[in-house]
Amino acid sequence: MISFQSLLKTMLSKQLMAFLMVSQYKSITVAAEKINTVPSNISNHLAALESRLGLKLYYRTDYGVALTEDGEALEKHCLIQQQNIKEYFEQLTSKEDRIKLGITLSVIKLYLKDEFDVFEKYRVQIIDQDIRELIFKLETNEIDCIITHTPDDFNPPKKVDCRHIKSREIKVYYADKSILNQQTINIYTAYENGGLFNSLFKSHIKEFPEKDFNIIAVSNYDNITRFVEAGKGIMIYAQSEALDKKFSCMPIAGEHKALSVSIMKLVSNKNSNIDEFIDELVKLIERG
Structure with missing residues:
Protein backbone atom coordinates (compact mmCIF):
# COMPACT_ATOMS: atom_id res chain seq x y z
CA MET A 1 0.00 0.00 0.00
CA ILE A 2 1.32 3.45 -0.89
CA SER A 3 2.51 5.63 2.00
CA PHE A 4 1.08 9.10 2.61
CA GLN A 5 4.36 10.80 1.65
CA SER A 6 4.52 8.81 -1.60
CA LEU A 7 0.91 9.71 -2.39
CA LEU A 8 1.66 13.37 -1.68
CA LYS A 9 4.62 13.28 -4.09
CA THR A 10 2.45 11.58 -6.71
CA MET A 11 -0.37 14.12 -6.53
CA LEU A 12 1.69 17.29 -6.13
CA SER A 13 4.22 18.58 -8.66
CA LYS A 14 7.88 18.56 -7.61
CA GLN A 15 7.77 22.34 -7.51
CA LEU A 16 4.75 22.49 -5.18
CA MET A 17 6.18 19.69 -3.04
CA ALA A 18 9.42 21.65 -2.63
CA PHE A 19 7.49 24.83 -1.79
CA LEU A 20 5.31 22.99 0.74
CA MET A 21 8.35 21.56 2.52
CA VAL A 22 10.12 24.93 2.63
CA SER A 23 7.00 26.70 3.92
CA GLN A 24 6.67 24.03 6.63
CA TYR A 25 10.28 23.89 7.83
CA LYS A 26 11.37 27.45 6.92
CA SER A 27 14.66 26.02 5.68
CA ILE A 28 15.78 24.86 2.24
CA THR A 29 18.34 22.49 3.79
CA VAL A 30 15.83 20.84 6.12
CA ALA A 31 13.23 20.65 3.33
CA ALA A 32 15.77 18.83 1.15
CA GLU A 33 16.51 16.33 3.92
CA LYS A 34 12.79 15.61 4.43
CA ILE A 35 12.26 14.56 0.82
CA ASN A 36 15.70 12.97 0.31
CA THR A 37 17.19 15.42 -2.14
CA VAL A 38 19.86 18.14 -2.17
CA PRO A 39 19.27 21.84 -1.36
CA SER A 40 20.15 22.92 -4.93
CA ASN A 41 17.22 20.87 -6.27
CA ILE A 42 14.85 22.61 -3.85
CA SER A 43 16.17 26.02 -4.91
CA ASN A 44 15.76 25.13 -8.59
CA HIS A 45 12.16 23.95 -8.05
CA LEU A 46 11.32 27.17 -6.17
CA ALA A 47 12.88 29.32 -8.91
CA ALA A 48 10.89 27.47 -11.58
CA LEU A 49 7.66 27.86 -9.60
CA GLU A 50 8.24 31.60 -9.12
CA SER A 51 8.97 31.95 -12.85
CA ARG A 52 5.77 30.11 -13.88
CA LEU A 53 3.61 32.12 -11.48
CA GLY A 54 5.39 35.43 -12.01
CA LEU A 55 5.49 35.93 -8.23
CA LYS A 56 8.11 36.27 -5.52
CA LEU A 57 7.22 33.55 -2.99
CA TYR A 58 9.98 33.71 -0.41
CA TYR A 59 13.11 35.48 0.73
CA ARG A 60 16.11 34.40 2.74
CA THR A 61 16.74 35.61 6.30
CA ASP A 62 19.52 35.13 8.83
CA TYR A 63 17.51 32.26 10.29
CA GLY A 64 16.39 30.49 7.12
CA VAL A 65 13.46 31.30 4.82
CA ALA A 66 10.37 33.50 5.16
CA LEU A 67 7.36 33.65 2.87
CA THR A 68 6.18 36.76 1.09
CA GLU A 69 2.51 37.74 1.10
CA ASP A 70 2.06 35.86 -2.19
CA GLY A 71 3.93 32.91 -0.72
CA GLU A 72 1.61 32.81 2.30
CA ALA A 73 -1.43 32.86 -0.01
CA LEU A 74 -0.03 29.94 -2.02
CA GLU A 75 0.79 28.09 1.20
CA LYS A 76 -2.88 28.25 2.28
CA HIS A 77 -4.00 26.68 -1.00
CA CYS A 78 -1.27 24.02 -0.76
CA LEU A 79 -2.29 23.12 2.78
CA ILE A 80 -5.92 22.72 1.67
CA GLN A 81 -4.75 20.45 -1.13
CA GLN A 82 -2.55 18.50 1.32
CA GLN A 83 -5.54 17.99 3.62
CA ASN A 84 -7.63 16.75 0.69
CA ILE A 85 -4.90 14.29 -0.21
CA LYS A 86 -4.69 13.18 3.42
CA GLU A 87 -8.43 12.50 3.51
CA TYR A 88 -8.15 10.52 0.29
CA PHE A 89 -5.23 8.54 1.79
CA GLU A 90 -7.32 7.73 4.87
CA GLN A 91 -10.10 6.46 2.60
CA LEU A 92 -7.60 4.22 0.83
CA THR A 93 -6.08 2.81 4.00
CA SER A 94 -9.48 2.31 5.64
CA LYS A 95 -10.26 -0.17 2.88
CA GLU A 96 -7.37 -2.36 3.86
CA ASP A 97 -8.41 -5.59 5.50
CA ARG A 98 -6.09 -5.18 8.46
CA SER A 167 -1.88 -23.26 30.74
CA ARG A 168 1.47 -22.57 32.36
CA GLU A 169 2.64 -22.97 35.93
CA ILE A 170 3.26 -19.68 37.71
CA LYS A 171 6.70 -19.16 39.23
CA VAL A 172 8.50 -16.54 41.26
CA TYR A 173 11.65 -15.49 39.39
CA TYR A 174 14.64 -13.74 40.96
CA ALA A 175 18.35 -13.22 40.31
CA ASP A 176 19.53 -14.31 43.77
CA LYS A 177 17.59 -16.08 46.52
CA SER A 178 18.95 -13.67 49.11
CA ILE A 179 16.43 -11.09 47.87
CA LEU A 180 13.69 -13.22 49.47
CA ASN A 181 15.27 -12.51 52.86
CA GLN A 182 14.76 -8.77 52.53
CA GLN A 183 12.02 -7.14 54.58
CA THR A 184 10.70 -5.18 51.61
CA ILE A 185 10.49 -6.91 48.24
CA ASN A 186 9.59 -5.31 44.93
CA ILE A 187 7.32 -7.22 42.53
CA TYR A 188 7.80 -5.92 39.00
CA THR A 189 4.88 -6.15 36.58
CA ALA A 190 3.80 -4.62 33.28
CA TYR A 191 0.36 -3.82 34.73
CA GLU A 192 -0.72 -0.85 36.82
CA ASN A 193 -1.49 -2.09 40.37
CA GLY A 194 -1.08 -5.63 39.08
CA GLY A 195 -3.90 -5.27 36.54
CA LEU A 196 -5.78 -8.53 36.01
CA PHE A 197 -3.17 -10.21 38.18
CA ASN A 198 -3.88 -8.16 41.28
CA SER A 199 -5.63 -11.08 43.01
CA LEU A 200 -2.78 -13.39 42.04
CA PHE A 201 -0.20 -11.09 43.59
CA LYS A 202 -2.30 -10.58 46.72
CA SER A 203 -2.73 -14.35 47.05
CA HIS A 204 1.04 -14.75 46.99
CA ILE A 205 1.71 -11.83 49.32
CA LYS A 206 -0.68 -12.97 52.08
CA GLU A 207 1.41 -16.14 52.45
CA PHE A 208 4.21 -13.93 53.79
CA PRO A 209 2.59 -11.61 56.35
CA GLU A 210 5.97 -10.69 57.82
CA LYS A 211 7.13 -9.19 54.51
CA ASP A 212 6.37 -5.87 52.83
CA PHE A 213 5.74 -6.08 49.07
CA ASN A 214 5.69 -3.23 46.56
CA ILE A 215 3.90 -3.90 43.26
CA ILE A 216 5.74 -1.75 40.71
CA ALA A 217 4.42 -1.22 37.17
CA VAL A 218 7.17 -1.01 34.54
CA SER A 219 6.65 0.05 30.94
CA ASN A 220 7.65 -3.18 29.24
CA TYR A 221 8.72 -6.78 29.68
CA ASP A 222 12.40 -6.16 28.83
CA ASN A 223 12.71 -3.53 31.55
CA ILE A 224 11.10 -5.89 34.06
CA THR A 225 13.66 -8.63 33.37
CA ARG A 226 16.48 -6.07 33.58
CA PHE A 227 15.34 -4.91 37.03
CA VAL A 228 15.05 -8.48 38.25
CA GLU A 229 18.44 -9.37 36.79
CA ALA A 230 19.95 -6.39 38.63
CA GLY A 231 18.61 -7.81 41.91
CA LYS A 232 16.09 -5.03 42.50
CA GLY A 233 13.11 -7.33 42.96
CA ILE A 234 11.20 -10.35 41.72
CA MET A 235 8.73 -11.13 38.95
CA ILE A 236 5.78 -13.53 39.18
CA TYR A 237 5.18 -14.99 35.79
CA ALA A 238 4.22 -17.95 33.65
CA GLN A 239 6.95 -20.57 33.49
CA SER A 240 9.09 -20.39 30.37
CA GLU A 241 12.38 -21.90 29.26
CA ALA A 242 13.80 -18.43 28.62
CA LEU A 243 13.07 -17.27 32.18
CA ASP A 244 14.18 -20.61 33.66
CA LYS A 245 17.58 -20.17 32.00
CA LYS A 246 17.92 -16.54 33.02
CA PHE A 247 16.79 -16.65 36.67
CA SER A 248 16.41 -18.81 39.74
CA CYS A 249 12.81 -19.63 40.55
CA MET A 250 10.39 -21.20 42.97
CA PRO A 251 6.69 -22.22 42.82
CA ILE A 252 4.26 -19.48 43.70
CA ALA A 253 2.56 -19.45 47.08
CA GLY A 254 -1.17 -18.88 47.41
CA GLU A 255 -4.22 -20.32 45.70
CA HIS A 256 -3.47 -19.36 42.07
CA LYS A 257 -1.06 -21.80 40.47
CA ALA A 258 -1.40 -21.28 36.72
CA LEU A 259 -1.78 -18.71 33.96
CA SER A 260 -3.57 -19.30 30.69
Missing part, protein backbone atom coordinates in the same frame (compact mmCIF):
# COMPACT_ATOMS: atom_id res chain seq x y z
CA ILE A 99 -6.42 -6.98 11.78
CA LYS A 100 -5.86 -4.89 14.89
CA LEU A 101 -4.36 -7.18 17.52
CA GLY A 102 -4.01 -6.22 21.16
CA ILE A 103 -1.06 -8.16 22.56
CA THR A 104 1.35 -7.85 25.45
CA LEU A 105 5.07 -7.82 24.60
CA SER A 106 5.76 -10.71 26.96
CA VAL A 107 3.43 -13.02 25.01
CA ILE A 108 5.28 -12.20 21.79
CA LYS A 109 8.64 -12.92 23.40
CA LEU A 110 7.54 -16.17 25.03
CA TYR A 111 5.53 -17.71 22.18
CA LEU A 112 5.72 -15.74 18.93
CA LYS A 113 9.16 -14.13 18.65
CA ASP A 114 10.02 -16.13 15.49
CA GLU A 115 6.52 -16.17 14.02
CA PHE A 116 6.11 -12.74 12.46
CA ASP A 117 5.27 -14.25 9.08
CA VAL A 118 1.74 -14.85 10.30
CA PHE A 119 1.43 -11.16 11.27
CA GLU A 120 2.57 -10.10 7.80
CA LYS A 121 0.26 -12.62 6.12
CA TYR A 122 -2.81 -11.14 7.81
CA ARG A 123 -1.42 -7.58 7.77
CA VAL A 124 -1.71 -7.29 11.51
CA GLN A 125 -1.40 -4.01 13.37
CA ILE A 126 0.01 -4.71 16.85
CA ILE A 127 -1.23 -2.66 19.80
CA ASP A 128 0.71 -3.20 23.04
CA GLN A 129 -1.10 -1.75 26.07
CA ASP A 130 -2.30 -2.69 29.54
CA ILE A 131 -4.73 -5.61 29.23
CA ARG A 132 -7.61 -3.68 30.79
CA GLU A 133 -7.22 -0.93 28.19
CA LEU A 134 -7.13 -3.57 25.46
CA ILE A 135 -10.35 -5.18 26.71
CA PHE A 136 -12.03 -1.75 26.69
CA LYS A 137 -10.86 -1.20 23.10
CA LEU A 138 -12.14 -4.65 22.15
CA GLU A 139 -15.58 -3.90 23.60
CA THR A 140 -15.72 -0.60 21.69
CA ASN A 141 -14.59 -2.21 18.40
CA GLU A 142 -11.30 -0.30 18.28
CA ILE A 143 -9.38 -3.58 17.99
CA ASP A 144 -10.34 -7.00 16.60
CA CYS A 145 -8.83 -9.45 19.05
CA ILE A 146 -6.52 -9.81 22.05
CA ILE A 147 -3.92 -12.38 23.00
CA THR A 148 -2.56 -12.26 26.53
CA HIS A 149 -1.98 -14.18 29.74
CA THR A 150 -4.96 -14.35 32.09
CA PRO A 151 -5.14 -15.63 35.67
CA ASP A 152 -7.14 -18.75 36.39
CA ASP A 153 -9.96 -16.73 38.00
CA PHE A 154 -10.40 -14.40 35.01
CA ASN A 155 -13.98 -13.85 33.86
CA PRO A 156 -14.28 -12.00 30.53
CA PRO A 157 -17.07 -9.49 29.86
CA LYS A 158 -20.30 -11.12 28.63
CA LYS A 159 -19.98 -10.00 25.03
CA VAL A 160 -16.36 -11.18 24.78
CA ASP A 161 -15.52 -14.70 23.64
CA CYS A 162 -12.41 -15.90 25.50
CA ARG A 163 -10.53 -18.94 24.23
CA HIS A 164 -7.96 -20.45 26.63
CA ILE A 165 -5.15 -22.10 24.71
CA LYS A 166 -2.35 -23.08 26.99
CA VAL A 261 -2.73 -17.92 27.28
CA SER A 262 -6.06 -16.52 26.15
CA ILE A 263 -7.38 -15.13 22.88
CA MET A 264 -10.39 -12.84 23.02
CA LYS A 265 -12.73 -11.39 20.40
CA LEU A 266 -16.27 -10.07 20.42
CA VAL A 267 -18.96 -12.75 20.20
CA SER A 268 -20.67 -10.59 17.57
CA ASN A 269 -17.56 -10.47 15.36
CA LYS A 270 -18.15 -12.96 12.53
CA ASN A 271 -15.17 -11.91 10.39
CA SER A 272 -13.82 -15.18 8.94
CA ASN A 273 -10.40 -13.59 8.32
CA ILE A 274 -10.01 -12.95 12.05
CA ASP A 275 -11.11 -16.50 12.85
CA GLU A 276 -8.51 -17.90 10.45
CA PHE A 277 -5.83 -15.70 12.00
CA ILE A 278 -6.78 -16.85 15.51
CA ASP A 279 -6.68 -20.51 14.42
CA GLU A 280 -3.12 -20.02 13.14
CA LEU A 281 -2.07 -18.31 16.37
CA VAL A 282 -3.48 -21.20 18.39
CA LYS A 283 -1.42 -23.71 16.37
CA LEU A 284 1.74 -21.69 16.80
CA ILE A 285 1.32 -21.26 20.55
CA GLU A 286 0.37 -24.87 21.17
CA ARG A 287 3.40 -25.96 19.17
CA GLY A 288 5.75 -23.60 21.00
Whole structure:
Protein backbone atom coordinates (compact mmCIF):
# COMPACT_ATOMS: atom_id res chain seq x y z
CA MET A 1 0.00 0.00 0.00
CA ILE A 2 1.32 3.45 -0.89
CA SER A 3 2.51 5.63 2.00
CA PHE A 4 1.08 9.10 2.61
CA GLN A 5 4.36 10.80 1.65
CA SER A 6 4.52 8.81 -1.60
CA LEU A 7 0.91 9.71 -2.39
CA LEU A 8 1.66 13.37 -1.68
CA LYS A 9 4.62 13.28 -4.09
CA THR A 10 2.45 11.58 -6.71
CA MET A 11 -0.37 14.12 -6.53
CA LEU A 12 1.69 17.29 -6.13
CA SER A 13 4.22 18.58 -8.66
CA LYS A 14 7.88 18.56 -7.61
CA GLN A 15 7.77 22.34 -7.51
CA LEU A 16 4.75 22.49 -5.18
CA MET A 17 6.18 19.69 -3.04
CA ALA A 18 9.42 21.65 -2.63
CA PHE A 19 7.49 24.83 -1.79
CA LEU A 20 5.31 22.99 0.74
CA MET A 21 8.35 21.56 2.52
CA VAL A 22 10.12 24.93 2.63
CA SER A 23 7.00 26.70 3.92
CA GLN A 24 6.67 24.03 6.63
CA TYR A 25 10.28 23.89 7.83
CA LYS A 26 11.37 27.45 6.92
CA SER A 27 14.66 26.02 5.68
CA ILE A 28 15.78 24.86 2.24
CA THR A 29 18.34 22.49 3.79
CA VAL A 30 15.83 20.84 6.12
CA ALA A 31 13.23 20.65 3.33
CA ALA A 32 15.77 18.83 1.15
CA GLU A 33 16.51 16.33 3.92
CA LYS A 34 12.79 15.61 4.43
CA ILE A 35 12.26 14.56 0.82
CA ASN A 36 15.70 12.97 0.31
CA THR A 37 17.19 15.42 -2.14
CA VAL A 38 19.86 18.14 -2.17
CA PRO A 39 19.27 21.84 -1.36
CA SER A 40 20.15 22.92 -4.93
CA ASN A 41 17.22 20.87 -6.27
CA ILE A 42 14.85 22.61 -3.85
CA SER A 43 16.17 26.02 -4.91
CA ASN A 44 15.76 25.13 -8.59
CA HIS A 45 12.16 23.95 -8.05
CA LEU A 46 11.32 27.17 -6.17
CA ALA A 47 12.88 29.32 -8.91
CA ALA A 48 10.89 27.47 -11.58
CA LEU A 49 7.66 27.86 -9.60
CA GLU A 50 8.24 31.60 -9.12
CA SER A 51 8.97 31.95 -12.85
CA ARG A 52 5.77 30.11 -13.88
CA LEU A 53 3.61 32.12 -11.48
CA GLY A 54 5.39 35.43 -12.01
CA LEU A 55 5.49 35.93 -8.23
CA LYS A 56 8.11 36.27 -5.52
CA LEU A 57 7.22 33.55 -2.99
CA TYR A 58 9.98 33.71 -0.41
CA TYR A 59 13.11 35.48 0.73
CA ARG A 60 16.11 34.40 2.74
CA THR A 61 16.74 35.61 6.30
CA ASP A 62 19.52 35.13 8.83
CA TYR A 63 17.51 32.26 10.29
CA GLY A 64 16.39 30.49 7.12
CA VAL A 65 13.46 31.30 4.82
CA ALA A 66 10.37 33.50 5.16
CA LEU A 67 7.36 33.65 2.87
CA THR A 68 6.18 36.76 1.09
CA GLU A 69 2.51 37.74 1.10
CA ASP A 70 2.06 35.86 -2.19
CA GLY A 71 3.93 32.91 -0.72
CA GLU A 72 1.61 32.81 2.30
CA ALA A 73 -1.43 32.86 -0.01
CA LEU A 74 -0.03 29.94 -2.02
CA GLU A 75 0.79 28.09 1.20
CA LYS A 76 -2.88 28.25 2.28
CA HIS A 77 -4.00 26.68 -1.00
CA CYS A 78 -1.27 24.02 -0.76
CA LEU A 79 -2.29 23.12 2.78
CA ILE A 80 -5.92 22.72 1.67
CA GLN A 81 -4.75 20.45 -1.13
CA GLN A 82 -2.55 18.50 1.32
CA GLN A 83 -5.54 17.99 3.62
CA ASN A 84 -7.63 16.75 0.69
CA ILE A 85 -4.90 14.29 -0.21
CA LYS A 86 -4.69 13.18 3.42
CA GLU A 87 -8.43 12.50 3.51
CA TYR A 88 -8.15 10.52 0.29
CA PHE A 89 -5.23 8.54 1.79
CA GLU A 90 -7.32 7.73 4.87
CA GLN A 91 -10.10 6.46 2.60
CA LEU A 92 -7.60 4.22 0.83
CA THR A 93 -6.08 2.81 4.00
CA SER A 94 -9.48 2.31 5.64
CA LYS A 95 -10.26 -0.17 2.88
CA GLU A 96 -7.37 -2.36 3.86
CA ASP A 97 -8.41 -5.59 5.50
CA ARG A 98 -6.09 -5.18 8.46
CA ILE A 99 -6.42 -6.98 11.78
CA LYS A 100 -5.86 -4.89 14.89
CA LEU A 101 -4.36 -7.18 17.52
CA GLY A 102 -4.01 -6.22 21.16
CA ILE A 103 -1.06 -8.16 22.56
CA THR A 104 1.35 -7.85 25.45
CA LEU A 105 5.07 -7.82 24.60
CA SER A 106 5.76 -10.71 26.96
CA VAL A 107 3.43 -13.02 25.01
CA ILE A 108 5.28 -12.20 21.79
CA LYS A 109 8.64 -12.92 23.40
CA LEU A 110 7.54 -16.17 25.03
CA TYR A 111 5.53 -17.71 22.18
CA LEU A 112 5.72 -15.74 18.93
CA LYS A 113 9.16 -14.13 18.65
CA ASP A 114 10.02 -16.13 15.49
CA GLU A 115 6.52 -16.17 14.02
CA PHE A 116 6.11 -12.74 12.46
CA ASP A 117 5.27 -14.25 9.08
CA VAL A 118 1.74 -14.85 10.30
CA PHE A 119 1.43 -11.16 11.27
CA GLU A 120 2.57 -10.10 7.80
CA LYS A 121 0.26 -12.62 6.12
CA TYR A 122 -2.81 -11.14 7.81
CA ARG A 123 -1.42 -7.58 7.77
CA VAL A 124 -1.71 -7.29 11.51
CA GLN A 125 -1.40 -4.01 13.37
CA ILE A 126 0.01 -4.71 16.85
CA ILE A 127 -1.23 -2.66 19.80
CA ASP A 128 0.71 -3.20 23.04
CA GLN A 129 -1.10 -1.75 26.07
CA ASP A 130 -2.30 -2.69 29.54
CA ILE A 131 -4.73 -5.61 29.23
CA ARG A 132 -7.61 -3.68 30.79
CA GLU A 133 -7.22 -0.93 28.19
CA LEU A 134 -7.13 -3.57 25.46
CA ILE A 135 -10.35 -5.18 26.71
CA PHE A 136 -12.03 -1.75 26.69
CA LYS A 137 -10.86 -1.20 23.10
CA LEU A 138 -12.14 -4.65 22.15
CA GLU A 139 -15.58 -3.90 23.60
CA THR A 140 -15.72 -0.60 21.69
CA ASN A 141 -14.59 -2.21 18.40
CA GLU A 142 -11.30 -0.30 18.28
CA ILE A 143 -9.38 -3.58 17.99
CA ASP A 144 -10.34 -7.00 16.60
CA CYS A 145 -8.83 -9.45 19.05
CA ILE A 146 -6.52 -9.81 22.05
CA ILE A 147 -3.92 -12.38 23.00
CA THR A 148 -2.56 -12.26 26.53
CA HIS A 149 -1.98 -14.18 29.74
CA THR A 150 -4.96 -14.35 32.09
CA PRO A 151 -5.14 -15.63 35.67
CA ASP A 152 -7.14 -18.75 36.39
CA ASP A 153 -9.96 -16.73 38.00
CA PHE A 154 -10.40 -14.40 35.01
CA ASN A 155 -13.98 -13.85 33.86
CA PRO A 156 -14.28 -12.00 30.53
CA PRO A 157 -17.07 -9.49 29.86
CA LYS A 158 -20.30 -11.12 28.63
CA LYS A 159 -19.98 -10.00 25.03
CA VAL A 160 -16.36 -11.18 24.78
CA ASP A 161 -15.52 -14.70 23.64
CA CYS A 162 -12.41 -15.90 25.50
CA ARG A 163 -10.53 -18.94 24.23
CA HIS A 164 -7.96 -20.45 26.63
CA ILE A 165 -5.15 -22.10 24.71
CA LYS A 166 -2.35 -23.08 26.99
CA SER A 167 -1.88 -23.26 30.74
CA ARG A 168 1.47 -22.57 32.36
CA GLU A 169 2.64 -22.97 35.93
CA ILE A 170 3.26 -19.68 37.71
CA LYS A 171 6.70 -19.16 39.23
CA VAL A 172 8.50 -16.54 41.26
CA TYR A 173 11.65 -15.49 39.39
CA TYR A 174 14.64 -13.74 40.96
CA ALA A 175 18.35 -13.22 40.31
CA ASP A 176 19.53 -14.31 43.77
CA LYS A 177 17.59 -16.08 46.52
CA SER A 178 18.95 -13.67 49.11
CA ILE A 179 16.43 -11.09 47.87
CA LEU A 180 13.69 -13.22 49.47
CA ASN A 181 15.27 -12.51 52.86
CA GLN A 182 14.76 -8.77 52.53
CA GLN A 183 12.02 -7.14 54.58
CA THR A 184 10.70 -5.18 51.61
CA ILE A 185 10.49 -6.91 48.24
CA ASN A 186 9.59 -5.31 44.93
CA ILE A 187 7.32 -7.22 42.53
CA TYR A 188 7.80 -5.92 39.00
CA THR A 189 4.88 -6.15 36.58
CA ALA A 190 3.80 -4.62 33.28
CA TYR A 191 0.36 -3.82 34.73
CA GLU A 192 -0.72 -0.85 36.82
CA ASN A 193 -1.49 -2.09 40.37
CA GLY A 194 -1.08 -5.63 39.08
CA GLY A 195 -3.90 -5.27 36.54
CA LEU A 196 -5.78 -8.53 36.01
CA PHE A 197 -3.17 -10.21 38.18
CA ASN A 198 -3.88 -8.16 41.28
CA SER A 199 -5.63 -11.08 43.01
CA LEU A 200 -2.78 -13.39 42.04
CA PHE A 201 -0.20 -11.09 43.59
CA LYS A 202 -2.30 -10.58 46.72
CA SER A 203 -2.73 -14.35 47.05
CA HIS A 204 1.04 -14.75 46.99
CA ILE A 205 1.71 -11.83 49.32
CA LYS A 206 -0.68 -12.97 52.08
CA GLU A 207 1.41 -16.14 52.45
CA PHE A 208 4.21 -13.93 53.79
CA PRO A 209 2.59 -11.61 56.35
CA GLU A 210 5.97 -10.69 57.82
CA LYS A 211 7.13 -9.19 54.51
CA ASP A 212 6.37 -5.87 52.83
CA PHE A 213 5.74 -6.08 49.07
CA ASN A 214 5.69 -3.23 46.56
CA ILE A 215 3.90 -3.90 43.26
CA ILE A 216 5.74 -1.75 40.71
CA ALA A 217 4.42 -1.22 37.17
CA VAL A 218 7.17 -1.01 34.54
CA SER A 219 6.65 0.05 30.94
CA ASN A 220 7.65 -3.18 29.24
CA TYR A 221 8.72 -6.78 29.68
CA ASP A 222 12.40 -6.16 28.83
CA ASN A 223 12.71 -3.53 31.55
CA ILE A 224 11.10 -5.89 34.06
CA THR A 225 13.66 -8.63 33.37
CA ARG A 226 16.48 -6.07 33.58
CA PHE A 227 15.34 -4.91 37.03
CA VAL A 228 15.05 -8.48 38.25
CA GLU A 229 18.44 -9.37 36.79
CA ALA A 230 19.95 -6.39 38.63
CA GLY A 231 18.61 -7.81 41.91
CA LYS A 232 16.09 -5.03 42.50
CA GLY A 233 13.11 -7.33 42.96
CA ILE A 234 11.20 -10.35 41.72
CA MET A 235 8.73 -11.13 38.95
CA ILE A 236 5.78 -13.53 39.18
CA TYR A 237 5.18 -14.99 35.79
CA ALA A 238 4.22 -17.95 33.65
CA GLN A 239 6.95 -20.57 33.49
CA SER A 240 9.09 -20.39 30.37
CA GLU A 241 12.38 -21.90 29.26
CA ALA A 242 13.80 -18.43 28.62
CA LEU A 243 13.07 -17.27 32.18
CA ASP A 244 14.18 -20.61 33.66
CA LYS A 245 17.58 -20.17 32.00
CA LYS A 246 17.92 -16.54 33.02
CA PHE A 247 16.79 -16.65 36.67
CA SER A 248 16.41 -18.81 39.74
CA CYS A 249 12.81 -19.63 40.55
CA MET A 250 10.39 -21.20 42.97
CA PRO A 251 6.69 -22.22 42.82
CA ILE A 252 4.26 -19.48 43.70
CA ALA A 253 2.56 -19.45 47.08
CA GLY A 254 -1.17 -18.88 47.41
CA GLU A 255 -4.22 -20.32 45.70
CA HIS A 256 -3.47 -19.36 42.07
CA LYS A 257 -1.06 -21.80 40.47
CA ALA A 258 -1.40 -21.28 36.72
CA LEU A 259 -1.78 -18.71 33.96
CA SER A 260 -3.57 -19.30 30.69
CA VAL A 261 -2.73 -17.92 27.28
CA SER A 262 -6.06 -16.52 26.15
CA ILE A 263 -7.38 -15.13 22.88
CA MET A 264 -10.39 -12.84 23.02
CA LYS A 265 -12.73 -11.39 20.40
CA LEU A 266 -16.27 -10.07 20.42
CA VAL A 267 -18.96 -12.75 20.20
CA SER A 268 -20.67 -10.59 17.57
CA ASN A 269 -17.56 -10.47 15.36
CA LYS A 270 -18.15 -12.96 12.53
CA ASN A 271 -15.17 -11.91 10.39
CA SER A 272 -13.82 -15.18 8.94
CA ASN A 273 -10.40 -13.59 8.32
CA ILE A 274 -10.01 -12.95 12.05
CA ASP A 275 -11.11 -16.50 12.85
CA GLU A 276 -8.51 -17.90 10.45
CA PHE A 277 -5.83 -15.70 12.00
CA ILE A 278 -6.78 -16.85 15.51
CA ASP A 279 -6.68 -20.51 14.42
CA GLU A 280 -3.12 -20.02 13.14
CA LEU A 281 -2.07 -18.31 16.37
CA VAL A 282 -3.48 -21.20 18.39
CA LYS A 283 -1.42 -23.71 16.37
CA LEU A 284 1.74 -21.69 16.80
CA ILE A 285 1.32 -21.26 20.55
CA GLU A 286 0.37 -24.87 21.17
CA ARG A 287 3.40 -25.96 19.17
CA GLY A 288 5.75 -23.60 21.00
